[in-house]
Amino acid sequence: MASVLPQPDAPSLGHQEVQRLLEELEAVYLSTETEWLDINPIRDYLIRDLGYEDNDELEDALKTSFENFVNAMPNCELRKVTEENKEEKIQFRMKRDPERSEWPKEPRVLTYKVKSRANLWNIVHKSPNGTFEIPHMEFEISADGKRRVTQNSRVPSLTDEMTD
Numbered sequence: 001m002a003s004v005l006p007q008p009d010a011p012s013l014g015h016q017e018v019q020r021l022l023e024e025l026e027a028v029y030l031s032t033e034t035e036w037l038d039i040n041p042i043r044d045y046l047i048r049d050l051g052y053e054d055n056d057e058l059e060d061a062l063k064t065s066f067e068n069f070v071n072a073m074p075n076c077e078l079r080k081v082t083e084e085n086k087e088e089k090i091q092f093r094m095k096r097d098p099e100r101s102e103w104p105k106e107p108r109v110l111t112y113k114v115k116s117r118a119n120l121w122n123i124v125h126k127s128p129n130g131t132f133e134i135p136h137m138e139f140e141i142s143a144d145g146k147r148r149v150t151q152n153s154r155v156p157s158l159t160d161e162m163t164d
Contacts, residue, residue, distance in 0.1 A: 020050065021050070022073060025070070026094055028042055028045060035093055036093050038089055039066065039078070039089075040089075040090070042092070043055065043058070067090055075095050077092065077093050097129065128143070
């Protein structure tokens with residue numbers, strides 16, 4: 001029996017660490033032939049591979065559990081699985097990107113209004129097929145086939161232009 005876990009609040013992390021963890025998580029997932037993977041062995045692999053001392057150090061960096069971190073990512077999905085006479089396991093999978101034929105006929109534009117310096121710390125998770133733009137600065141991260149995590153505060157002139 002399986003049940004999908006509800007989405008929690010997003011963890012509080014810097015964009016580079018989120019990018020690093022997501023890239024590794026996706027690489028591990030794509031290297032397997034299995035749709036759903038047990039989360040604990042993946043967490044243990046990432047701890048060793050990314051240089052964390054142990055699970056406590058990883059969770060301290062994430063400011064949440066690894067399970068909550070994965071569940072908060074828009075391209076991941078978690079479920080609880082209970083097999084007969086066995087304990088409950090948490091599994092995850094990466095959500096499939098839609099095929100080009102499934103894309104809407106008209107592109108969708110999402111606009112985020114930065115109204116204060118505090119808004120600059122929000123993290124944006126860009127699809128491999130999406131484009132991230134700040135038009136008034138002529139700044140763009142193109143649709144390059146890679147997922148990107150960016151933070152508005154990393155665009156120096158944008159931070160300089162903002163006043164509280």
